[in-house]
Amino acid sequence: MSGFSIDRRGLLGTGLGASLAAGLGTGASAANPAPLAPGRTKADFAGAMKAFRGVVGAEWVFGDEEAVAPWSKTYIPDPAHQYKPVGAVCPQSVEEVQEIVRIANTYKQPLWTVSTGKNMGYGMTAPATPGQVVLDLKRMNRILEVDADLGTCLLEPGVTYQQLKDYLEENKIPLWIDVPTVGPIASPVGNTLDRGVGYTPYGEHFMFQCGMEVCLPDGRLMRTGMGSIKGSTAWQAFKWGYGPYLDGLFTQSNFGIVTKMGLWLMPKPPVYKPFMVRHANMEDVPKIIEAMRPLRVSNLVANCNLMMSASYQLAMFKRRNEIVPDGAPLDEASLKKAATANGLGMWNTYFALYGTEQTVAGVEPIIRATLTASGGEVLTAAEMEGNPWFHHHQTLMQGGLNLDEVGLLRWRGAGGGLAWFAPVAAARGVEAERQTALAKEIVEKHGFDYTAAYAIGWRDLHHIIALLFDKADPAQEQKADACYRELVTRFGAQGWASYRTGVNSMDLVAQQYGEVNRDFNRTLKRAIDPNGILSPGKSGIHP
Amino acid sequence: MLRVYGGMIVLALAGPVAAQQRLGEVQAPRAPEQVYAKVCGYCHGRNVGPILLGRHLPAETVKYVARHGQNGMPAFRPTEVTPAELDALAAWIATAPARKEEHGQ
Ligand SMILES: Cc1cc2nc3c(=O)[nH]c(=O)nc-3n(C[C@H](O)[C@H](O)[C@H](O)COP(=O)(O)OP(=O)(O)OC[C@H]3O[C@@H](n4cnc5c(N)ncnc54)[C@H](O)[C@@H]3O)c2cc1C
Numbered sequence: 001m002s003g004f005s006i007d008r009r010g011l012l013g014t015g016l017g018a019s020l021a022a023g024l025g026t027g028a029s030a031a032n033p034a035p036l037a038p039g040r041t042k043a044d045f046a047g048a049m050k051a052f053r054g055v056v057g058a059e060w061v062f063g064d065e066e067a068v069a070p071w072s073k074t075y076i077p078d079p080a081h082q083y084k085p086v087g088a089v090c091p092q093s094v095e096e097v098q099e100i101v102r103i104a105n106t107y108k109q110p111l112w113t114v115s116t117g118k119n120m121g122y123g124m125t126a127p128a129t130p131g132q133v134v135l136d137l138k139r140m141n142r143i144l145e146v147d148a149d150l151g152t153c154l155l156e157p158g159v160t161y162q163q164l165k166d167y168l169e170e171n172k173i174p175l176w177i178d179v180p181t182v183g184p185i186a187s188p189v190g191n192t193l194d195r196g197v198g199y200t201p202y203g204e205h206f207m208f209q210c211g212m213e214v215c216l217p218d219g220r221l222m223r224t225g226m227g228s229i230k231g232s233t234a235w236q237a238f239k240w241g242y243g244p245y246l247d248g249l250f251t252q253s254n255f256g257i258v259t260k261m262g263l264w265l266m267p268k269p270p271v272y273k274p275f276m277v278r279h280a281n282m283e284d285v286p287k288i289i290e291a292m293r294p295l296r297v298s299n300l301v302a303n304c305n306l307m308m309s310a311s312y313q314l315a316m317f318k319r320r321n322e323i324v325p326d327g328a329p330l331d332e333a334s335l336k337k338a339a340t341a342n343g344l345g346m347w348n349t350y351f352a353l354y355g356t357e358q359t360v361a362g363v364e365p366i367i368r369a370t371l372t373a374s375g376g377e378v379l380t381a382a383e384m385e386g387n388p389w390f391h392h393h394q395t396l397m398q399g400g401l402n403l404d405e406v407g408l409l410r411w412r413g414a415g416g417g418l419a420w421f422a423p424v425a426a427a428r429g430v431e432a433e434r435q436t437a438l439a440k441e442i443v444e445k446h447g448f449d450y451t452a453a454y455a456i457g458w459r460d461l462h463h464i465i466a467l468l469f470d471k472a473d474p475a476q477e478q479k480a481d482a483c484y485r486e487l488v489t490r491f492g493a494q495g496w497a498s499y500r501t502g503v504n505s506m507d508l509v510a511q512q513y514g515e516v517n518r519d520f521n522r523t524l525k526r527a528i529d530p531n532g533i534l535s536p537g538k539s540g541i542h543p
Numbered sequence: 544m545l546r547v548y549g550g551m552i553v554l555a556l557a558g559p560v561a562a563q564q565r566l567g568e569v570q571a572p573r574a575p576e577q578v579y580a581k582v583c584g585y586c587h588g589r590n591v592g593p594i595l596l597g598r599h600l601p602a603e604t605v606k607y608v609a610r611h612g613q614n615g616m617p618a619f620r621p622t623e624v625t626p627a628e629l630d631a632l633a634a635w636i637a638t639a640p641a642r643k644e645e646h647g648q
Contacts, residue, residue, distance in 0.1 A: 059626075069611050070619065070620040073611065073612045073617065075615075088620075090621075116623070118617065120617060125620075136620065138622035138623055140569075141570045142566075142568060143566055145566070163564050166581075167564040167566075184582065185623070388590070403591060404590065406616075407586075407590060409614070410615045415614055415615075472614070
């Protein structure tokens with residue numbers, strides 16, 4: 001086992017061979033089996049699992065603890081080990097999904113639906129309440145249609161961004177995809193249903209979704225928009241259909257299982273020009289946002305910008321103890337020194353221009369003037385070629401694939417702990433300034449670092465705070481849990497609530513959106529899913 | 544006109560034959576080199592994860608780590624990398640030579 005002594009990035013620990021049986025710090029070897037759903041007996045569970053095997057075959061139903069381990073891994077703080085599935089069932093067709101739903105109703109067995117299940121930092125495939133069987137749709141990975149003229153596609157939930165990109169490239173179809181930062185292993189359907197974000201002009205994913213097929217909690221299939229009209233050619237072309245707009249009901253919810261989704265794809269532009277704006281000081285936050293907002297609202301800058309703090313950027317490719325000694329706070333002087341040495345500022349804002357030679361040349365001077373006036377250095381590939389951070393964002397903003405950011409997971413120790421806290425604000429400099437100060441105060445109080453970015457949307461800010469901790473250290477996990485709750489609570493008190501959250505905080509965030517909203521969701525849930533079988537607890541919606 | 548692309552046969556390039564994604568069909572089984580390139584290789588040997596190739600890692604260990612996700616690595620489920628794909632991948636990683644272009648940081 002001498003070959004295991006190399007530990008370049010800490011993902012493979014030393015002495016690995018000897019520790020196989022001990023569980024490798026995967027968190028999957030706990031002695032206690034996951035509990036069943038409230039009120040369910042072992043016989044109910046066994047009956048449901050047997051019936052599932054009859055639908056998908058024994059090899060695609062997983063029930064014992066070791067077999068379920070791949071669905072149990074999470075990054076989020078979970079000091080009580082409560083976010084654990086009790087099994088997994090993996091259909092390959094819509095008909096199988098319908099059968100599984102009927103069985104789940106019979107046995108009152110809750111199902112936690114995922115598409116590709118890479119909701120990393122939000123709970124991965126772990127359910128929000130005990131006793132759920134993961135309904136893993138990854139095997140349903142058919143690309144059903146791509147229309148090169150309209151720039152649309154129709155996908156099953158298990159199709160990854162990688163598959164879609166490969167298909168477009170292999171068939172020389174000049175359409176782009178738009179990826180979240182972890183594209184290769186995640187999916188357009190899963191990401192869009194959690195209302196995720198990417199970085200081309202099609203980055204607000206739910207805005208570019210068009211038409212769904214949904215398996216309802218009673219097993220019936222419903223198509224949204226134009227999808228229910230026989231002979232319609234506009235299912236992927238016209239979003240709204242007739243009557244109440246339904247698609248939104250199936251995002252961040254537990255009202256149905258989406259089995260097909262239509263998406264719009266952006267035509268590859270003749271010219272793509274990525275930029276980075278480097279600002280020297282932490283205090284530059286409001287200036288950057290004030291400069292960017294008019295460019296975004298007018299759509300002169302058409303893509304969602306990432307305004308990255310130096311610490312977030314460094315955490316991608318460096319370890320904390322390369323910058324400050326273990327135990328020391330991450331002070332601004334050390335951070336600035338490391339940032340400068342790597343060609344970074346304290347804030348690094350990435351955007352791109354898309355168009356023709358003429359349109360890009362026409363817009364560029366206006367944008368340069370605005371951003372230079374904000375005190376930033378406006379940089380392009382000409383100055384930044386070869387810089388790994390610039391390269392990363394250059395890739396992202398054209399829908400390219402990489403997993404560079406997974407490096408965040410070993411910023412601090414080797415334990416791989418991450419919880420995203422993503423409060424929303426209007427795109428105003430003063431709000432961001434106050435948010436940054438509040439976030440820093442809270443995370444530092446608990447012994448963590450402010451590793452954060454702002455995603456500047458059309459008129460909004462998603463303040464994306466990566467709470468990074470060492471999950472191998474139970475004391476740190478406990479602190480991370482407390483820190484996360486304080487972030488949610490104190491931001492909420494200022495009017496800033498999350499746009500999305502992990503299974504560790506779904507009820508907490510739902511409370512902030514108020515009792516009327518919760519009651520409305522609960523009323524819907526009880527009406528359409530009386531047995532409470534679909535993803536109980538998702539977004540704080542319980543049966 | 545509705546122009547739908549699908550079932551197109553694209554010439555395989557030199558090197559391992561890559562199974563093409565076909566319209567309306569589930570993903571075909573992938574060769575180890577392909578799984579490595581499309582999943583593992585985005586982190587391992589590219590600054591983020593440790594280098595795997597050329598280290599003669601025992602196949603059983605590769606399989607265990609892939610399914611459980613050690614430390615900062617996510618776990619990969621049998622629905623993402625099938626049992627047959629993982630068997631072949633682990634055997635391939637156990638014997639594959641090192642690649643010069645791979646690097647840790
Ligand atoms: C380093 C790092 C960077 C990240 N960067 C980004 C980023 O830039 N943008 C971003 O958005 N996210 C980001 N993420 C978070 C996350 O990994 C991605 O959002 C990812 O796309 C979600 O996983 P998935 O696509 O596999 O979706 P899934 O995990 O399959 O689905 C997500 C959720 O949607 C619901 N859902 C899924 N499928 C269905 C269905 N068929 N029917 C009903 N409900 C369903 C479920 O509640 C599920 O939990 C990042 C994570 C990490 C660790």
